[in-house]
Amino acid sequence: MKLGFIGGGYVGLVSAAGYASLGHNCQVIDIDKKKVDAINNAVAPIYEEGLDELLKKITVSKHLVASTNYSDLANCELIFICVGTPSGKDGSINLSYIKSCAEQLGKMIKLQDNFPIIAVKSTVVPKTTQSVVLPLLENHSGKKAGVDFGIAMVPEFLKEGSALSDFNSPDRIVIGVNDKKSSDALKKLHSHFKCEILEVPLATAELIKYASNSFLATKISFINQIANLCDVLxxxxxxxxxxxxxxxxxxxxxxxxxxxxxxxxxxxxxxxxxxxxxxxxxxxxxxxxxxxxxxxxxxxxxxxxxxxxxxxxxxxxxxxxxxxxxxxxxxxxxxxxxxxxxxxxxxxxxxxxxxxxxxxxxxxxxxxxxxxxxxxxxxxxxxxxxxxxxxxxxxxxxxxxxxxxxxxxxxxxxxxxxxxxxxxxxxxxxxxxxxxxxx
Ligand SMILES: NC(=O)c1ccc[n+]([C@@H]2O[C@H](COP(=O)([O-])OP(=O)(O)OC[C@H]3O[C@@H](n4cnc5c(N)ncnc54)[C@H](O)[C@@H]3O)[C@@H](O)[C@H]2O)c1
Known part of the structure; x- marks a missing residue:
């Protein structure tokens, strides 16, 4: 399949490299020209074990190519949004990268005749895919979700430090979808992974990611408080x-x-x-x-x-x-x-x-x-x-x-x-x- 990844950071680059290693043709788009050049020169702009070696193989074989130009996403069957979603000053999610990416993607989709599926991989609060990404894509493309293009939310669970092995052996794959074509394409893409694939509504997929991270953070704070008690005792x-x-x-x-x-x-x-x-x-x-x-x-x-x-x-x-x-x-x-x-x-x-x-x-x-x-x-x-x-x-x-x-x-x-x-x-x-x- 031809796959697109917007954002060549920890999630976008590792995912693209993972799918490229499985034989897919992966196009990475990033606004940071230095990162793009580094990726094309097979130098990972982040440290992740095994990534440099893998990049060498998949850039030579052209299974992975990076660019700053959204038009290079033409003819991708699936496009994953992997841009950052940092905290605003009040702790709320800052969606500026997501919005800018959805606008540019919308303009790109306008020129497409295929049925591209846009899957949000970035961590976004419930209802963002439906209420923020989807309208921007429709407004900037003049096309209709579910008819001209698909929309999905596929939260990412990889851990930095073991991201490539997590890619190859996920605990589960969560697919949030609205339409059958997107559901079928995402299930096909993930069919060889030996784990449960959970299909849920878009907002449920979004909340699963937050609930998972917050629960793990809770475990850490819990044991840290017990550790402090241990110090005293x-x-x-x-x-x-x-x-x-x-x-x-x-x-x-x-x-x-x-x-x-x-x-x-x-x-x-x-x-x-x-x-x-x-x-x-x-x-x-x-x-x-x-x-x-x-x-x-x-x-x-x-x-x-x-x-x-x-x-x-x-x-x-x-x-x-x-x-x-x-x-x-x-x-x-x-x-x-x-x-x-x-x-x-x-x-x-x-x-x-x-x-x-x-x-x-x-x-x-x-x-x-x-x-x-x-x-x-x-x-x-x-x-x-x-x-x-x-x-x-x-x-x-x-x-x-x-x-x-x-x-x-x-x-x-x-x-x-x-x-x-x-x-x-x-x-x-x-x-x-x-x-x-x-x-
Ligand atoms: N890092 C992790 O371990 C991890 C794990 C799971 C989920 N996530 C989530 O995945 C998302 C990405 O995280 P990350 O750590 O990969 O971020 P990152 O900051 O490493 O990478 C994001 C990339 O997006 C690029 N970018 C920003 N705006 C763009 C645009 N409009 N078009 C193209 N590229 C653009 C940036 O230049 C950057 O290279 C976040 O929502 C994060 O919460 C991260």
Whole structure:
């Protein structure tokens, strides 16, 4: 099939690459010329394991081509909208990219004789596809949905860091549709995936995505609050999470305590669902608490450091401090809403000399904090520092504590992800979120 993807970011590019690897001809459209050029040169503009290698194959075979020109979507059977849907200032969804994309698509459809199916993959609040995208497409094309073109909503569930394998082995595929032709085409496209395909109305598909992300975020805030209680009680949150997760009704996943959730999805999606619920007369009380816990959680890292050095900021002010992990989770370069951001802001207020390091996220973090000192590797980040904050659980940070001790001037280690083994320490002051009693 000839498939179109509007937006060559984490979702659009990975999906296009995935379908191209299955033999489809994929056209990516992005307004960012630099991204387009990079993709055509087989250099992924984002870090995702395996993506560069895959791009090399599918750009050479011309199964994937990128451009800035919507007219290159001509004759696509299915076109996926994959542009960003960031948060507005009040937490509501900002639909400006979606609207601009729908307008340009409408103009493109005007010139088409086939029956293109437009499927929204971006995360959008319920009724956006029906009440915002569809009218813009009709107005700008002069054509009728269901008669001249199809409309669908296919939420995306891939996770950054394992996006390509998630593409190949999805847990489920949700298809929101209005018309039979779109339903048939989407079912055919997804027929070889070995998972359930759930067909639902458009707005249900939209809400499934928000409800899923908000539920996972709730699990994280829940276990983070239990972790903070463990700190006070001298207990280990991983033991508690294990005991909970063995109950199949609860499940093991997303019970990993830490410095709070970040990334381009959970914070903005929870906020958008809160705003949308309120607008519809349903008070989002649970989600307010989820965001409340998450807002405070990065501060736990600093609190543990200050408690360990006598309670006040005096022992950290002006000191050299290592921050290991800038991306919001390992195996990605995405730093959006990373817990490292509020931590760095607090450390800067204390005039700390920060030595920051991340295996993949430095370029993106630099856009937020251009003047930090970025280390070329973990060793230089630790050199002569008085405190080290492990924010992201990259594998390479998992070393014996004696390694940290040998590089640092004063080995105060705050391990927000509990990746180090306290047994390997000699002189370090080691504190970990949810591991009460570590010293
Ligand atoms: N990143 C994830 O893990 C993930 C997972 C599931 C769903 N989503 C959702 O998918 C959507 C996209 O997320 P993302 O992380 O890929 O975003 P992204 O910011 O990485 O990529 C979006 C791309 O769209 C391009 N763009 C913006 N306006 C455009 C336009 N009018 N025409 C063409 N291109 C345009 C941008 O230049 C950018 O490259 C969001 O709604 C997000 O919530 C993201």
């Amino acid at each position: 001298g207990l280990d949150v991983d033991d508690v999470a294990k005991g909970m997760g063995l109950d199949s009704r609860i499940g093991k996943q997303f019970l990993k305590a830490g410095p709070g959730f970040g990334g381009s999805c959970f914070p903005k999606d929870v906020k958008a669902l809160m705003h949308f619920s309120s607008q519809n007369g349903i008070a989002p009380t649970i989600l307010e608490s989820v965001m409340g816990v998450n807002y405070l959680q990065p501060q736990r890292m600093l609190k543990l450091a200050l408690e360990a050095t006598g309670g006040g900021p005096a022992n950290l002010i002006g000191k050299t401090v290592s921050v290991l992990g800038l991306a919001f989770k390992p195996d990605t370069d995405d730093c959006r809403e990373s817990p490292a951001i509020p931590l760095v802001e607090e450390l800067l207020k204390m005039n700390c000399k920060i030595q920051a390091y991340d295996p993949k996220g430095i370029d993106n973090f630099k856009k937020l904090f251009p003047n930090l000192q970025y280390a070329k590797d973990m060793e230089s980040a630790l050199a002569k520092s008085h405190a080290c904050f492990i924010v992201t659980d990259w594998k390479e940070f998992k070393k014996p504590i004696s390694y940290y001790e040998s590089k640092m001037a004063f080995p105060l280690i705050i391990d927000s992800r509990r990746i180090l083994d306290a047994k390997t320490k000699a002189k370090a002051i080691y504190r970990a979120i949810g591991k009460g009693g570590t010293s």
